[in-house]
Amino acid sequence: MRKSLLAFGLLALLSSNAFAANYVVDTSGAHASINFKIQHLGYSWITGRFNTFDGKFSYDPAKPEAATINVNIDTQSVDSNHAERDKHLRSEDFLYVKKYPNAKFVSTKVESLGGERLKIFGDFSLHGITKPIIIMAEKIGEGKDPWGGYRAGFSGTTRIAMADYGIMTNLGPASTHVELMLNLEGVQQ
Numbered sequence: 001m002r003k004s005l006l007a008f009g010l011l012a013l014l015s016s017n018a019f020a021a022n023y024v025v026d027t028s029g030a031h032a033s034i035n036f037k038i039q040h041l042g043y044s045w046i047t048g049r050f051n052t053f054d055g056k057f058s059y060d061p062a063k064p065e066a067a068t069i070n071v072n073i074d075t076q077s078v079d080s081n082h083a084e085r086d087k088h089l090r091s092e093d094f095l096y097v098k099k100y101p102n103a104k105f106v107s108t109k110v111e112s113l114g115g116e117r118l119k120i121f122g123d124f125s126l127h128g129i130t131k132p133i134i135i136m137a138e139k140i141g142e143g144k145d146p147w148g149g150y151r152a153g154f155s156g157t158t159r160i161a162m163a164d165y166g167i168m169t170n171l172g173p174a175s176t177h178v179e180l181m182l183n184l185e186g187v188q189q
Contacts, residue, residue, distance in 0.1 A: 019062055019063075021059060021150070021189075025054060025055040025184050025185070026185050034053050034180065034183075035180070036050075036180050037181075038179070041175065047081075051074075051079050052077035056069075061142070065112050068110075069120065069184075073104070076097045076101060105133075107121065118136075118138070119134060135156040137156030152185070157179065159180070
């Protein structure tokens with residue numbers, strides 16, 4: 001009896017993970033992006049992106065709350081389409097890339113909001129400080145690709161206060177927060 005209970009428990013454990021798939025974010029094919037925007041003096045938006053990053057995630061459509069995500073960002077790769085501004089963004093006033101060359105997000109919990117919508121909780125590390133954030137996300141789709149692989153894609157947004165990460169440069173009252181947009185397409189491993 002004890003052996004059959006143990007076998008049943010093992011089978012249940014294995015089957016609960018049987019449909020979870022591991023993905024690597026497709027950065028080599030430029031099928032993913034990490035973008036940002038911040039208000040400029042309250043008059044317009046300055047937009048940009050990080051050109052170098054990597055990541056992985058695990059996802060089971062039958063159990064979205066079991067998903068995990070891990071993304072690493074090379075802060076030196078900040079690109080706002082303006083060389084002088086990018087130099088300033090890399091300085092001690094903002095990202096201080098010489099001291100803090102990486103930013104990182106690691107999920108801690110995922111809630112399914114119904115349909116394809118997810119609320120992803122996690123720890124975001126930037127400028128040497130780690131704080132909890134929430135990413136509101138949506139599954140865009142999944143399926144076979146033309147090269148014999150299988151892909152899944154998600155899009156998400158979050159908003160962070162620069163002061164929470166020790167970035168104290170005063171850009172005016174309309175420019176205290178940065179909006180981040182993540183578009184992640186992963187290739188199943």
